[in-house]
Amino acid sequence: MSSSSSDDPAVGHEYEVFLSFRGTDIWKSFADCLYHSLIDAGVRAFRDNEELHVGEEIxxxxxxxxxxxxxxxxxxxxxxxxxxxxxxxxxxxxKSMKESKQLIMPIFLDVTPDEVQHQTGSYAKPFSRHEKNFDQEKVRAWRDVLKEVVKLKSLELDKVANG
Incomplete structure (x- = not known):
C-alpha cells in the first residue's frame, strides 16, 4: 500500500535536521561525523558548508x-x-520552536550547560566582545535564548562513555 504525502512526517520540511556548530572549532570532526551518520541513516540534514553555494546570500x-x-x-x-x-x-x-513546534536537541561538547546558560568560562569573553560590537538588546536576546535552550533535554558528551 502506498502512503500519501500527507502521511509523510517530513512534508512541509525541506530538512529533518539543521546542525548549528562553529566550523573553526576543534570539534568540527564531531559535527562531520554526526552529519554523515544522519545522512547514512537516510535523514535529510542541513549544514552550511554542504548546502550553501558560492554567490548565495547566507x-x-x-x-x-x-x-x-x-x-x-x-x-x-x-x-x-x-x-x-x-x-x-x-x-x-x-523562534521556530515557539511558532511551529520545531524540536531543539542541544548537544554540549567540551562545555557545560551552566557555562552556556550563564555565559561563563569560554562563553564570557565572546559575550564581552558582542557587548562592544552589537546593540545591547540583541546581546540580551542572545543571552536569553541560551538560557532557554539550556532548559531543554540535552546531551552532554563529556558525560557519555567514549564521548
Missing amino acids: GPKLMKSIKQSKIGIPIFSADYASSKWCLLEVAEMV
Missing part, C-alpha cells in the same frame, strides 16, 4: 533552512558563542 538561506527543519541541533562547544551566526541560528531555532 543569512536568508540559513534562516529559511532552520524554519524548514523539523529538528534543530545546536552543538555548543568552546568557540560556539564567538560566532554571531551561531547565535543567530540558535535564536531562529527558538
Whole structure:
C-alpha cells in the first residue's frame, strides 16, 4: 500500500535536521561525523558548508533552512558563542520552536550547560566582545535564548562513555 504525502512526517520540511556548530572549532570532526551518520541513516540534514553555494546570500538561506527543519541541533562547544551566526541560528531555532513546534536537541561538547546558560568560562569573553560590537538588546536576546535552550533535554558528551 502506498502512503500519501500527507502521511509523510517530513512534508512541509525541506530538512529533518539543521546542525548549528562553529566550523573553526576543534570539534568540527564531531559535527562531520554526526552529519554523515544522519545522512547514512537516510535523514535529510542541513549544514552550511554542504548546502550553501558560492554567490548565495547566507543569512536568508540559513534562516529559511532552520524554519524548514523539523529538528534543530545546536552543538555548543568552546568557540560556539564567538560566532554571531551561531547565535543567530540558535535564536531562529527558538523562534521556530515557539511558532511551529520545531524540536531543539542541544548537544554540549567540551562545555557545560551552566557555562552556556550563564555565559561563563569560554562563553564570557565572546559575550564581552558582542557587548562592544552589537546593540545591547540583541546581546540580551542572545543571552536569553541560551538560557532557554539550556532548559531543554540535552546531551552532554563529556558525560557519555567514549564521548
